[in-house]
Structures are given as C-alpha cells and as structure tokens.
Amino acid sequence: MEVELIDRIFVKPEAEMICAIPISCLGANDKMFWGFSKKGKFTVRSTYHAEVQWQYERRGSTSEVRKDAEQWKNLWSMDVPGGRRHFVWNALNNALPTKSNLFKRKVTEDSLCPMCRREEEDVQHALWCCPAAADVWDENSSHVRKWLNQIHDFSRLWSELSNRLSNGCLERVVAIMRGIWGRRNAFVFEDKFASPGHVVRTTLAGLEEYQEANAKMEGSRVRCEARRERRRWQIPVGDNCKLNFDAAVDLNNRRIGIGIIVRDCNGDILAAV
Ligand SMILES: [Zn+2]
Incomplete structure (x- = not known):
C-alpha cells in the first residue's frame, strides 16, 4: 500500500531510492533526518557543501568546482x-x-x-x-x-x-x-x-x-x-570598585533586561547579575 502511494507521488528513480531505505526492525517512530549534516538538522550551509561535493564527483575537475563554488558564493553574498x-x-x-x-x-x-x-x-x-x-x-x-x-x-x-x-x-x-x-x-x-x-x-x-x-x-x-x-572599560582608581550596568528593551514582547557587573581595581569580578 505504502509502495503504491510512493509510486503515485514520485518519479520512478526517486520511488526506487525511497523504497530502498531499510526500515528499522525495532519499530521506532519515523523522524526527520537530514543526511548532509552531522546532527541530522537541515542547514543551507550543508546543502552548499553537498552540492560542491556532488559537482566534484560528477566532473572530477577542481577548476570547474572552484568556478561553481565562486558562483554560489556570489549568490549568498548578494x-x-x-x-x-x-x-x-x-x-x-x-x-x-x-x-x-x-x-x-x-x-x-x-x-x-x-x-x-x-x-x-x-x-x-x-x-x-x-x-x-x-x-x-x-x-x-x-x-x-x-x-x-x-x-x-x-x-x-x-x-x-x-x-x-x-x-x-x-x-x-x-x-x-x-x-x-x-x-x-x-x-x-x-x-x-x-x-x-x-x-x-x-x-x-x-x-x-x-x-x-x-x-x-x-x-x-x-x-x-x-x-x-x-x-x-577602565580600571577604577585606588581601592574603589566600579559598577557597570546596561539595559535592553524588547518593545514587541514588552520585556526589559538589565545586566549589572561590579569589578575591583584589578578588574576582577566581585558580583554580576
Ligand atoms: Zn510560457
């Protein structure tokens, strides 16, 4: 039934590749996995590397690959x-x-x-x-x-x-x-x-x-x-401590964040919040 469904949706070579994937005998649930990155998560960067690798394998010519890589670089830097x-x-x-x-x-x-x-x-x-x-x-x-x-x-x-x-x-x-x-x-x-x-x-x-x-x-x-x-930042004079603070406002979420740090005359941190 699943094979028929796959045949209906995909062209023949794609359907054959899908059906050739071994199925877990432990009955584990399916999950999304991207095979071109170490953690299995999709990133555009990983497709770029995969494409360069494919080009290299297909043509076996480094100059062609370099030229293509240059074009991809042009694309992402536009x-x-x-x-x-x-x-x-x-x-x-x-x-x-x-x-x-x-x-x-x-x-x-x-x-x-x-x-x-x-x-x-x-x-x-x-x-x-x-x-x-x-x-x-x-x-x-x-x-x-x-x-x-x-x-x-x-x-x-x-x-x-x-x-x-x-x-x-x-x-x-x-x-x-x-x-x-x-x-x-x-x-x-x-x-x-x-x-x-x-x-x-x-x-x-x-x-x-x-x-x-x-x-x-x-x-x-x-x-x-x-x-x-x-x-x-400059070190405080004598035995004094210096307190620095900063704040950020997120208008969309109506939130505010404040950071405070206290350092002594050696620049060592005494407190931070
Ligand atoms: Zn037309």
Whole structure:
C-alpha cells in the first residue's frame, strides 16, 4: 500500500531510492533526518557543501568546482533580501513548482506554461524564455536583453549572468526574476495580471528600499562599534570598585533586561547579575 502511494507521488528513480531505505526492525517512530549534516538538522550551509561535493564527483575537475563554488558564493553574498537568494537557489536546483515539475510528480495533468500555453513550463521557460517573461525583460533596459532566448538551461544562464554582470546589475536581475515568478503565481492563483512595467518598477523599488535600509543598518553598526571601541572599560582608581550596568528593551514582547557587573581595581569580578 505504502509502495503504491510512493509510486503515485514520485518519479520512478526517486520511488526506487525511497523504497530502498531499510526500515528499522525495532519499530521506532519515523523522524526527520537530514543526511548532509552531522546532527541530522537541515542547514543551507550543508546543502552548499553537498552540492560542491556532488559537482566534484560528477566532473572530477577542481577548476570547474572552484568556478561553481565562486558562483554560489556570489549568490549568498548578494545584497538582496534572503528570500530572493533562496529563490535563485531553488531555481538552480530545479526545485520551483513549475508545471513541468508538478507534471512529473503527477500533481497536474499537463506541463504547459500557464502564461503562454505554448510550451512546457520548466524553470528556464518560466523565468526567461516565455513571451510573458520576455516582455518584462524588454521593459528593463539592462545588459541582459541581448542574451534573451539564446540559452535554454537555467544553470548555464546563471553562470553567464554571474560571470558577466556587475554585482549591482546581477542583484537587479535577481529581483526581476523573482518579480516574474510572483507575477506568474498571481496569474495562476489569483487571476491577476500585472503589466511588465509594473513588475519592473515594483521589484526594483523594493530592492532599492531594502538596500537603503541595509546600508543604514550597516552604517549604524559601524558607528556603534566605533563608539564601543572609544568607551573601553577602565580600571577604577585606588581601592574603589566600579559598577557597570546596561539595559535592553524588547518593545514587541514588552520585556526589559538589565545586566549589572561590579569589578575591583584589578578588574576582577566581585558580583554580576
Ligand atoms: Zn510560457
């Protein structure tokens, strides 16, 4: 019964791998376990290392692996909201719920693109080749326009983009890609269709707002560290003790925390609370 269920949900190779997992003869309860980290807990970092390892095993070429690792590094260091980075990560791992992927898992009856209804909707089609996506790229006068429809594989496209574009330009491309996917979802699930110009304007405005807020936070962090550096603790004079205290307020949870420390003229701690 379970085997039939697995066969219905997964494609054949995946179903075979699942059914090959040995089942505990002690009758222990199932639990979630991620095999690429020591403690069995999922972390993005562990998938990065696993991917690099797979690439290495597949190609056996360190230079290729290094190039790929560089691209992943570019992805995680981009100044875009975290969700955008994970979006590209999912796209690169073919983990977006495109019609093609849903069809393979027997969730939908066809794999046709819901926007143009002309071709199969895989990641590359949804974000790049579909006429609906092309309209959005047409709106944006960035450098990427000339590569439109020439590349049919998303990993290769990402490789080209991250090698050729400046960081700022790549960040805008990522924001627009996420905007195209969001627009596609709004069309499928809410029957809304935003104009290409609207997609570009809203995604780029959102990115600008995020980067400005990030720059302000970075500025205040640097100022804070400089202030802390200037106000380094000094030993009290003579036989005196020194008491320092600090407080933090959590407005959301209506809580306050206070810390107090007393040290003598040698800097030894006499009391802390
Ligand atoms: Zn399409």
